[in-house]
Amino acid sequence: MPTLPYARLAEANGTDLGHSRWVLLEQAHFDAFAGVVAGSPWISSGPTSAPGGFLVSTIANGHLMMSLLATTLEELLCVDEDAVTIVCGADHVRFSQPVQVGDRVRGHALITEVHSLIDLVQAHVRVTLTTENTNKPVCVTTLVVRVIYPGQTPPPSPSPDLHAHNASD
Numbered sequence: 001m002p003t004l005p006y007a008r009l010a011e012a013n014g015t016d017l018g019h020s021r022w023v024l025l026e027q028a029h030f031d032a033f034a035g036v037v038a039g040s041p042w043i044s045s046g047p048t049s050a051p052g053g054f055l056v057s058t059i060a061n062g063h064l065m066m067s068l069l070a071t072t073l074e075e076l077l078c079v080d081e082d083a084v085t086i087v088c089g090a091d092h093v094r095f096s097q098p099v100q101v102g103d104r105v106r107g108h109a110l111i112t113e114v115h116s117l118i119d120l121v122q123a124h125v126r127v128t129l130t131t132e133n134t135n136k137p138v139c140v141t142t143l144v145v146r147v148i149y150p151g152q153t154p155p156p157s158p159s160p161d162l163h164a165h166n167a168s169d
Helices: 006-011 027-036 062-076
Strands: 016-019 084-095 104-116 121-131 137-148
Touching: 006 104, 006 121, 016 062, 027 062, 062 084, 062 104, 062 121, 062 137
Parallel strands: none
Antiparallel strands: 016 104, 084 137, 104 121, 121 137
C-alpha cells in the first residue's frame, strides 16, 4: 500500500484505501479467540458443542470479526512512519451474516470524513468485511481513527471543522 503523507491527510476525504489480503479463518482461530474471551458462546467453539444444533459449522464471535477490522485498517491505512495511528472508536457496527470456519475474509476501507483538530487529524474510515464465497458484507462499521505526528502541526481541514474541540474544554 502506498504511504499517505501526514501533510495531505486532511485532503484524504473520499480516498479508497483498497482491499486487504484474504485471511482464512480456521477452527484454531476460533478456539484461540475463545480462550481469550471469557464466556465464549458454543457457536464459536465447535459443531460438537451443540448436538442437533441448527448450524452446520461454528461461526465467528463478533469480537473476532472486530479484531479483523483493526487488522484491515493496519494493513490499508499507511501514514508516514513517524505518525501514530490510534483507533478510538467504532460507529454503527453491523454483522450482516455469519462467518463460518473455513471462510476466507478480507476487508475494504474508505476514508469518509477527515477533520484537523488542535493537535491531530481525525478520520472516519468505513471498513467492510466480506467473505470470498459470497462477496457480500459480513461486517460493516466506521472506525474513528486519530493520527498524531509528534512535533507536527496538523494540516488544515479543507472546510470548516464542526467537530473540533475548544482549547478551553
